[in-house]
Amino acid sequence: MTPNAVLVRYAEVFLKGGRRGFFIRRLKEGLARQVSRAGPYRVREVHGFLIVADERSRGAEFPDLGSCEGLFEAVERTFGVVGYTPCRMVPREVSALEREVARIADEDVAGAASFKVESSRSDKEYPLDSMELNRRLGAVIAGRSGVPVRLRDPAVTVHCHILARHAALSLENRKGPGGLPVGSSGRVLLLLSGGIDSPVAGWLAMRRGCEVDAVHFEAAPYTTPEARRKAEDLARILARHERSLRLRVVPFGAIQATLRDAAPGALLVVLYRRMMLRIATRLAREGQAQALVTGDNLGQVASQTLENLCVIEAAAGLPVLRPLLTYDKMETVALARRIGTYEVSIRPHEDCCSLFVPAHPETAADPARVEAVEGRLDVETMVARAVAAADTLAIEP
Numbered sequence: 001m002t003p004n005a006v007l008v009r010y011a012e013v014f015l016k017g018g019r020r021g022f023f024i025r026r027l028k029e030g031l032a033r034q035v036s037r038a039g040p041y042r043v044r045e046v047h048g049f050l051i052v053a054d055e056r057s058r059g060a061e062f063p064d065l066g067s068c069e070g071l072f073e074a075v076e077r078t079f080g081v082v083g084y085t086p087c088r089m090v091p092r093e094v095s096a097l098e099r100e101v102a103r104i105a106d107e108d109v110a111g112a113a114s115f116k117v118e119s120s121r122s123d124k125e126y127p128l129d130s131m132e133l134n135r136r137l138g139a140v141i142a143g144r145s146g147v148p149v150r151l152r153d154p155a156v157t158v159h160c161h162i163l164a165r166h167a168a169l170s171l172e173n174r175k176g177p178g179g180l181p182v183g184s185s186g187r188v189l190l191l192l193s194g195g196i197d198s199p200v201a202g203w204l205a206m207r208r209g210c211e212v213d214a215v216h217f218e219a220a221p222y223t224t225p226e227a228r229r230k231a232e233d234l235a236r237i238l239a240r241h242e243r244s245l246r247l248r249v250v251p252f253g254a255i256q257a258t259l260r261d262a263a264p265g266a267l268l269v270v271l272y273r274r275m276m277l278r279i280a281t282r283l284a285r286e287g288q289a290q291a292l293v294t295g296d297n298l299g300q301v302a303s304q305t306l307e308n309l310c311v312i313e314a315a316a317g318l319p320v321l322r323p324l325l326t327y328d329k330m331e332t333v334a335l336a337r338r339i340g341t342y343e344v345s346i347r348p349h350e351d352c353c354s355l356f357v358p359a360h361p362e363t364a365a366d367p368a369r370v371e372a373v374e375g376r377l378d379v380e381t382m383v384a385r386a387v388a389a390a391d392t393l394a395i396e397p
């Protein structure tokens with residue numbers, strides 16, 4: 001079967017009651033953005049589905065799609081898509097359907113061990129019900145190919161879905177990424193290191209419908225530019241899901257040196273992270289983000305014990321979302337591979353959080369000691385300077 005359209009299914013957006021129209025608009029926008037990057041395609045809304053077709057499609061005319069790999073990848077990048085089906089859109093009259101399934105019998109069923117037809121209808125006014133359709137179309141295919149019908153576990157299933165004016169014939173259902181359309185849940189600012197976790201956390205926030213901007217703290221001159229390049233490359237991968245992504249890069253080395261001179265080494269990780277959250281809060285407000293996102297994971301390293309997370313979070317002026325909080329490292333790595341960030345994340349770089357830090361940092365920082373150190377510093381000026389010095393990069397996918 002040569003597809004002439006892709007039928008795109010969504011589900012969760014249905015659950016959102018009065019906001020349904022808003023969600024579908026966002027999904028359609030997101031899908032149109034993705035597929036237009038893949039080629040000359042357009043998106044229409046039909047009876048509870050979105051349909052992607054050649055941009056020259058008009059009314060009942062659907063030109064065949066050529067090679068679809070890029071198009072499928074684009075659909076799979078669109079959050080809110082539950083599943084999709086490469087299909088043939090044909091006029092829905094029974095005679096037209098019988099003609100089309102005869103072709104499918106020759107091309108896709110002949111030689112198989114068994115088949116069945118599975119029909120469904122968005123338009124219940126259609127003169128035949130699903131059972132009748134199954135029988136009519138099944139008879140054509142069996143007669144032509146000689147392949148027996150088998151209702152349980154057939155080798156080939158021919159789907160026929162009746163829409164308002166057309167029917168969609170298809171052979172397979174593919175899984176989409178799920179989630180909610182990007183832009184349907186507000187904007188967040190992701191703290192993006194060069195590591196494995198934070199890009200995955202950003203991807204999960206996007207899949208929940210957030211538009212994501214990112215901030216990277218750069219420990220120059222103590223680290224090489226490679227850390228920053230990694231952050232940029234990771235941001236570019238995340239940006240595929242969005243219109244574009246704004247990456248802020250904050251010079252952080254001077255702040256780290258000041259903290260090193262003012263505090264016992266064991267407290268440094270917590271102090272660094274508190275400064276990051278203060279600066280990120282400021283940048284988020286500037287950029288209209290409503291929350292911060294980190295790749296924190298409970299109990300992995302010294303900065304991520306529950307005690308330290310509490311002391312660190314107290315410095316944030318916005319909610320801190322931690323999508324990976326309960327993930328096992330193996331789950332995070334598997335997801336990083338799937339979304340394509342893993343290969344970038346494992347490139348060697350120096351991690352700014354380990355700069356000047358002794359082998360055994362404090363795992364339960366005393367908030368009073370942390371505040372005493374910060375009380376001796378001009379934290380407000382340090383934050384204001386860092387915010388003023390932040391670079392802004394518009395990252396295009």
Ligand code: ATP
Binds near residue numbers: 304
């Ligand atoms: P990651 O793999 O994301 O670096 P991690 O498990 O190594 O996470 P940490 O290095 O302790 O954990 O960092 C925890 C979180 O703090 C990161 O996931 C990220 O959100 C944020 N973070 C750490 N370093 C930076 C940085 N240089 N710039 C921006 N955010 C950072």
Ligand code: MG
Binds near residue numbers: 193194195353
């Ligand atoms: Mg890290």
